[in-house]
Structures are given as structure tokens and as C-alpha cells.
Amino acid sequence: MPKKPENDALVTEITPRSQDFSRWYLDVVRRAELADYSPVKGCMVIRPYGYAIWELIQQAFDRRFKATGHVNAYFPLFIPEGLLQKEADHVEGFSPQVAYVTHAGGEALEEKLVVRPTSEAIIGTMYAKWVQSWRDLPILINQWANVVRWEKVTRPFLRTTEFLWQEGHTAHETEAEAEEETLKMLGVYQEVVESELAMPVLTGRKTDSERFAGALRTYSIEALMGDGRALQAGTSHNLGQNFAKAFEIKFQARDKSLQYVWGTSWGVSTRLVGGLIMTHGDDSGLILPPRVAPYQVVIVPIPRGNWQETVLPKAQAIRDELTAKGIRVMLDDRDSQTPGWKYAEWEMRGVPLRLEIGPRDVENGQVVLVRRDTREKTPTPMAELATRVPALLDDLQRALFERAVQFRQEHTTRVDSWDEFKAVMEGRPGFVIAPWCGSAACEAEVKAETQATIRNLPLGEQRSGGACIKCGKAAVAEAYFAKAY
Numbered sequence: 001m002p003k004k005p006e007n008d009a010l011v012t013e014i015t016p017r018s019q020d021f022s023r024w025y026l027d028v029v030r031r032a033e034l035a036d037y038s039p040v041k042g043c044m045v046i047r048p049y050g051y052a053i054w055e056l057i058q059q060a061f062d063r064r065f066k067a068t069g070h071v072n073a074y075f076p077l078f079i080p081e082g083l084l085q086k087e088a089d090h091v092e093g094f095s096p097q098v099a100y101v102t103h104a105g106g107e108a109l110e111e112k113l114v115v116r117p118t119s120e121a122i123i124g125t126m127y128a129k130w131v132q133s134w135r136d137l138p139i140l141i142n143q144w145a146n147v148v149r150w151e152k153v154t155r156p157f158l159r160t161t162e163f164l165w166q167e168g169h170t171a172h173e174t175e176a177e178a179e180e181e182t183l184k185m186l187g188v189y190q191e192v193v194e195s196e197l198a199m200p201v202l203t204g205r206k207t208d209s210e211r212f213a214g215a216l217r218t219y220s221i222e223a224l225m226g227d228g229r230a231l232q233a234g235t236s237h238n239l240g241q242n243f244a245k246a247f248e249i250k251f252q253a254r255d256k257s258l259q260y261v262w263g264t265s266w267g268v269s270t271r272l273v274g275g276l277i278m279t280h281g282d283d284s285g286l287i288l289p290p291r292v293a294p295y296q297v298v299i300v301p302i303p304r305g306n307w308q309e310t311v312l313p314k315a316q317a318i319r320d321e322l323t324a325k326g327i328r329v330m331l332d333d334r335d336s337q338t339p340g341w342k343y344a345e346w347e348m349r350g351v352p353l354r355l356e357i358g359p360r361d362v363e364n365g366q367v368v369l370v371r372r373d374t375r376e377k378t379p380t381p382m383a384e385l386a387t388r389v390p391a392l393l394d395d396l397q398r399a400l401f402e403r404a405v406q407f408r409q410e411h412t413t414r415v416d417s418w419d420e421f422k423a424v425m426e427g428r429p430g431f432v433i434a435p436w437c438g439s440a441a442c443e444a445e446v447k448a449e450t451q452a453t454i455r456n457l458p459l460g461e462q463r464s465g466g467a468c469i470k471c472g473k474a475a476v477a478e479a480y481f482a483k484a485y
């Protein structure tokens with residue numbers, strides 16, 4: 001459908017996706033007022049519209065965490081330096097990114113404080129106090145918090161020095177229980193991201209070189225962005241007994257022996273907002289899946305004649321009716337802007353459905369519904385809105401997911417040789433599935449030559465046999481490679 005000229009004038013501020021994807025991304029973040037740069041380098045301000053999206057994401061996860069038996073708590077932002085150093089791999093993994101507090105209250109601190117990059121150390125210390133017996137287990141605690149990782153290169157939502165996230169930390173009696181929890185939360189992540197954010201993800205195990213510092217095994221969900229790059233969208237770690245040993249989290253087992261607990265930790269962050277933008281957006285801006293859209297419907301009254309006496313009361317009645325059905329509605333009754341400007345503005349902000357209503361519509365007892373994804377216009381009787389709008393929102397949610405699944409299918413290639421791998425990786429191929437021998441050296445060489453990393457090793461059935469694309473030795477797994485954020 002051709003756009004009205006007035007729309008074009010407004011959206012030219014957004015660089016076309018095909019022209020420069022990363023410019024497009026930054027333009028959308030800025031124009032849709034999701035986030036802004038701050039006076040602190042690498043730290044972003046999440047603006048109200050962006051924060052509203054995050055709150056919906058947060059609520060969706062929080063519901064599932066609670067439904068699976070977890071409770072929320074809060075631990076301090078500061079960690080005494082000595083605590084972080086107790087787990088050797090952990091401190092080594094995080095030390096380049098750690099920020100310290102050295103002075104406070106006008107004095108140099110006796111012991112430096114670390115601004116948490118993650119909370120295993122402080123939470124482990126507390127669990128050591130709280131756990132005595134097998135009867136105290138499992139501990140299933142989640143924390144919603146901010147963390148700080150000093151990053152050299154940052155990008156709003158995708159990589160920022162301070163970010164918001166949740167971190168689940170659990171302690172169990174047995175290794176099997178910890179592994180079950182790790183995979184259960186990976187499944188929760190997949191379910192929420194696919195059903196609420198409409199982003200299909202691959203679940204799998206990270207290679208040893210990509211494993212969380214101090215973990216036994218790390219699993220991840222990996223999404224594919226519109227430019228063919230992968231995005232790690234969440235991780236779940238089986239910590240084994242590493243942290244329990246470092247922090248002395250011991251309990252008396254059922255057989256009276258003294259044992260270390262088995263731990264897990266898992267997290268998703270504001271990075272998911274970036275994932276949403278890059279999965280669904282188009283040249284006109286954001287497209288938000290209805291379940292995480294701050295406004296699911298925007299009503300734009302057409303100001304003709306005495307519209308404030310005729311159209312506006314109808315629009316208000318529709319807003320109230322839809323709101324009562326649990327739908328998030330914005331009635332844009334501003335005098336200061338034209339309908340055309342509002343159409344472009346709310347399209348850019350990704351509102352899934354637009355409802356246009358003018359004097360003639362009021363006479364005919366109907367409105368026009370316009371989908372953000374297809375821009376399809378449907379005249380709809382007012383009397384049917386309470387059923388048609390929720391149905392359309394559901395359909396749009398499903399359509400966005402299906403479109404993303406199809407995109408991933410079209411951007412997933414299976415290769416068996418190094419030449420083929422290199423040729424495919426030259427463009428923006430998405431996921432490339434290839435046999436891998438399991439050696440970190442091959443993984444590193446692939447990365448050095450093509451920038452591609454192993455995103456994860458899928459959990460499901462695997463094709464057996466084959467030779468490592470890099471060294472030709474027998475493959476142990478089929479790995480999903482991609483260039484990643």
C-alpha cells in the first residue's frame with residue numbers, strides 16, 4: 001500500500017533496514033523513545049515507553065518463575081572483593097569487567113567493594129548461612145536487579161555497562177536435581193520468549209569456551225535477528241558444586257553425611273528488548289508482539305466537523321469497552337497533530353493495531369482496523385469489536401512468530417566442508433549447522449577466520465557421524481555456528 005506523503009516526511013528519520021541495519025536499530029531506539037544515552041559512558045536511560053515493554057517482559061517471566069516454585073528476594077549491590085575471589089574461575093572470568101568502589105564516606109575503604117557483575121558470590125555466602133540440613137533444600141530464589149559489567153563497546157539494550165536482569169540462584173541436594181532445574185529454566189525461557197515475545201529460539205549447550213565462569217555446564221537460548229546475526233537471549237547454568245565448595249554451602253544429608261549443595265543460576269536481561277526490535281521491526285520502525293506491547297490498540301479519531309461531539313464520545317466508549325476486556329488501549333485525541341502524523345508515529349512505535357474512526361464510521365456503526373504487520377485494513381462493526389480485537393491481536397501474535405520461524409528456516413544452512421562453510425559465512429547467513437570435533441582449537445580457528453562462533457550444541461536428536469569441518473577428525477556434535485551480537 002502506498003504511503004501518504006505526510007507519512008514519508010516523518011519516517012525518513014529512520015534509516016532503511018536494508019541500507020544499514022545497525023543504524024536502523026539505533027534510529028528506532030531513539031525515535032520510538034525506548035532509550036537514550038546518558039552522561040555515563042556505556043550506560044543508557046530506559047525511557048518510559050521502553051521501560052513499559054521491559055515491565056511486560058518482566059511480568060511474563062515472573063509469573064512463570066513463581067508458577068515453577070521460585071520466590072523473589074533482594075541481595076546487596078556491593079560485594080566485598082574477597083568474596084568474589086573465592087571462586088577462581090569466576091573471578092578470572094569477570095575481572096576485566098568489574099567496577100570497584102574504593103572510597104566511601106570520605107575515606108578509603110579497608111576492603112574494596114565490587115559492584116556486582118552477577119551475584120553468585122554474595123548469594124552463595126548467604127546460602128552457606130541458611131542451609132544446614134537436607135530439609136532446607138531446595139532453595140529456589142530469584143532476584144530482579146541491576147548489574148554492572150564494564151564494557152568497551154556498548155549498544156543500547158544489547159550491551160550496556162549497567163543493565164537490568166533477573167538472576168535465579170538455586171541450591172539442591174543432588175546433581176540430578178540441579179541438572180533438572182537448569183534444563184527446566186531453559187525450557188521456561190524458551191516458552192516465554194517464543195509465546196510472549198514471538199521470537200523463536202534454539203536451545204542447546206554452550207561449548208566449554210563459551211561456558212559461564214565457574215559453571216559446570218551452560219545452556220542457552222539463541223535467537224536470530226533480522227540481519228542474520230544470532231543473539232544469545234538467555235542462559236541457564238549448572239554450577240555443580242563449584243560455588244558450594246568455594247562458599248562452604250554444606251548440609252547434612254539424609255544419610256547424616258556432610259555434603260556440598262548442587263547449584264544453578266540462570267538469567268535474562270534487558271537485552272531481550274533489543275532482540276524484539278531486531279526480530280520484528282521494519283523500515284517504518286518497531287513492530288511489537290501484542291503480548292509485550294504497552295499499547296495493543298491505538299484509537300485515532302478523524303477530526304472532521306463537530307468530531308468532538310460525535311466521534312470523540314464513541315472513541316472514548318470503545319476505549320473503555322476494550323480496556324474492560326483487559327486490552328491496553330491508547331486514545332490519541334490530541335488536537336495538535338493530524339491523523340496522518342499519528343498513523344506514522346504509532347506505526348513507528350510498533351502498536352499492533354490501529355483503530356480509525358471518523359464521522360462517517362460513526363454513522364455506519366463501524367470502524368477501520370489496521371494491522372501493523374501487514375497494514376491490512378478491515379472495516380469492523382462496532383458491536384463486534386470486543387470479540388474481533390482480541391482475535392486479531394492473537395492472530396498478529398501468531399503471525400509474527402510464524403514469520404520469524406520462516407525467516408530462521410530460510411537463514412539456516414547445513415554444510416559439510418570447510419570451503420562450503422567459509423563461502424556461506426561470507427554473507428549474513430544466519431545459522432550454519434556443521435559437524436565439529438569438540439576441540440576448542442578448531443572453534444577458535446573458525447572464529448578467527450570467519451568471526452562465527454558456536455552458538456550452542458542442540459539438545460535434541462543429532463545426525464551422527466561426519467567429519468569436523470575444520471580438522472576433518474570425527475565429529476562429536478553438530479554445532480550451530482553464527483556471527484553473533
Ligand SMILES: [Zn+2]
Nearest residue numbers: 437442468471
Ligand atoms: Zn576439529
